Amino acid sequence: MGTPADASASASQLGLADVDAIALGRLSQELATAWHGFRRARSGQPDGGEVLEGLLEEGLPEGGVPLTQAIDDAMAVLDSSLAQSRPRFFGFVGGSGLESGVLADALAASFDINMASWSAAATLIEEQAIGWLAAFIGFPAGDGHFTSGGTVSTVSALAAARQRVAPECRALGTGHRRFGIYCSREAHASVGRAAELLGVGSAAVRALPQGPERGVVPRAVAEAIDADRADGSTPLAVVATAGTTLTGAIDPLDALADICAARGVWLHVDGAYGAPAAATRSVAAKFVGLERADSVSLDPHKWLYLPKACGALLIRDPRLLEATFGHEKSYMPDGEELSNAVDRTLEYSRPFRAFKLWLAFRVHGADAFRAAIERNIAHARLLYALVQQHPRLRAVAGPPALSIVPFQHVPEEEGVDLDAHNAGIVRRLQREGRVWVASAVVDGRVTIRPCFVNFRTVDEDVHALIDEVCRG
Ligand SMILES: Cc1ncc(COP(=O)(O)O)c(C=O)c1O
Numbered sequence: 001m002g003t004p005a006d007a008s009a010s011a012s013q014l015g016l017a018d019v020d021a022i023a024l025g026r027l028s029q030e031l032a033t034a035w036h037g038f039r040r041a042r043s044g045q046p047d048g049g050e051v052l053e054g055l056l057e058e059g060l061p062e063g064g065v066p067l068t069q070a071i072d073d074a075m076a077v078l079d080s081s082l083a084q085s086r087p088r089f090f091g092f093v094g095g096s097g098l099e100s101g102v103l104a105d106a107l108a109a110s111f112d113i114n115m116a117s118w119s120a121a122a123t124l125i126e127e128q129a130i131g132w133l134a135a136f137i138g139f140p141a142g143d144g145h146f147t148s149g150g151t152v153s154t155v156s157a158l159a160a161a162r163q164r165v166a167p168e169c170r171a172l173g174t175g176h177r178r179f180g181i182y183c184s185r186e187a188h189a190s191v192g193r194a195a196e197l198l199g200v201g202s203a204a205v206r207a208l209p210q211g212p213e214r215g216v217v218p219r220a221v222a223e224a225i226d227a228d229r230a231d232g233s234t235p236l237a238v239v240a241t242a243g244t245t246l247t248g249a250i251d252p253l254d255a256l257a258d259i260c261a262a263r264g265v266w267l268h269v270d271g272a273y274g275a276p277a278a279a280t281r282s283v284a285a286k287f288v289g290l291e292r293a294d295s296v297s298l299d300p301h302k303w304l305y306l307p308k309a310c311g312a313l314l315i316r317d318p319r320l321l322e323a324t325f326g327h328e329k330s331y332m333p334d335g336e337e338l339s340n341a342v343d344r345t346l347e348y349s350r351p352f353r354a355f356k357l358w359l360a361f362r363v364h365g366a367d368a369f370r371a372a373i374e375r376n377i378a379h380a381r382l383l384y385a386l387v388q389q390h391p392r393l394r395a396v397a398g399p400p401a402l403s404i405v406p407f408q409h410v411p412e413e414e415g416v417d418l419d420a421h422n423a424g425i426v427r428r429l430q431r432e433g434r435v436w437v438a439s440a441v442v443d444g445r446v447t448i449r450p451c452f453v454n455f456r457t458v459d460e461d462v463h464a465l466i467d468e469v470c471r472g
Pocket residue numbers: 093148149150151152188190241243244245270271272273299311
């Protein structure tokens with residue numbers, strides 16, 4: 001006999017109550033198979049074949065198929081998709097699909113808490129997880145929240161910066177003034193996107209020259225700020241990158257903090273990729289000055305290995321997010337004791353993203369994350385050494401600051417177009433699917449650009465990358 005609640009689930013035809021044992025059994029079986037599979041490299045990337053073709057021909061299903069068949073089909077789709085969880089996925093700033101995070105996601109999705117409004121324990125856990133993240137990287141956060149990723153974090157940080165310097169813009173827009181945003185030429189495209197969305201305009205982004213280690217030149221930043229002020233523009237923010245997407249370069253944070261402090265300009269650190277490395281022994285020194293920033297963005301879905309999407313924004317001044325995003329609305333409970341996150345965030349409906357970081361820190365402890373990041377840094381150093389020793393390979397951007405190593409293959413024949421040659425290698429590797437790497441243009445040259453941010457990667461995978469590149 002089912003309970004009244006069971007009855008309502010089956011009456012709606014949408015519950016899985018009748019088959020929960022089968023569904024959960026299959027789920028745990030498929031997760032175990034996937035996780036075991038991710039621990040080994042595989043010999044190629046399946047294309048889904050006939051199963052996928054059949055599925056793609058289907059129109060909107062009016063009736064259901066048996067759950068087991070739907071799961072079989074779903075697994076075929078997943079198996080023939082590019083999974084960043086695999087140990088030899090070296091493209092972009094990849095992912096890992098951390099297992100404890102996957103479990104947390106399944107649980108959080110089941111409860112479907114909306115983090116837009118006060119959600120009791122979940123709200124308190126988000127605050128605690130923000131505190132843990134800030135402690136992990138050594139930033140004195142007065143406030144913060146989880147976002148869908150680096151792009152939304154940058155938009156939110158620059159909205160807060162605009163609020164501090166030009167609070168009237170929330171009501172009036174930005175037509176009456178000009179702004180400047182200062183960053184290195186290697187800053188992520190989300191800086192330009194944020195400028196566009198905030199009405200500042202991407203032409204206000206001053207992409208400034210980099211020094212020998214690819215960090216932005218502090219003097220160039222100071223001069224650009226001063227020139228803008230003299231010209232009647234308002235400096236909105238310096239966006240320092242702590243780990244560029246292209247090469248992993250870290251801007252000179254302490255020198256930039258000096259410049260910002262002397263001129264009263266907001267310092268945002270885009271640590272979407274690199275900031276977790278501030279917690280490691282081997283590269284912490286490169287992050288000195290991060291603790292002086294006004295805001296920091298960091299994506300746990302990158303180098304803290306969690307499944308997407310999980311970004312975070314940390315901000316020093318506890319009042320500013322509320323000043324930036326707070327608004328009147330009659331459809332949400334407000335009051336002294338209830339604080340709705342939507343009054344401090346860009347998003348309205350938000351999933352409980354904090355939960356997976358919170359659970360992962362509890363299950364593994366911070367030290368396990370530090371050790372995994374150290375291993376990725378070691379993978380990059382190993383690759384750099386192997387490239388340097390190899391007669392047909394050459395590194396393009398100097399020793400890795402973090403875990404990205406752009407390099408080129410130089411064939412024996414003379415007169416070969418190296419850009420086309422290396423682009424061809426990357427296309428071949430992606431087609432063959434034994435390792436997955438993307439190309440990137442560094443200093444005008446097409447490079448093979450691996451990035452190590454996967455806790456499953458081992459030294460053997462680094463050697464395999466070299467073998468696969470040189471095989472053709
Ligand atoms: C340095 C940096 N900032 C921002 C972003 C954007 O992050 P997301 O894709 O999570 O929006 C990235 C993405 O790779 C990045 O590397």
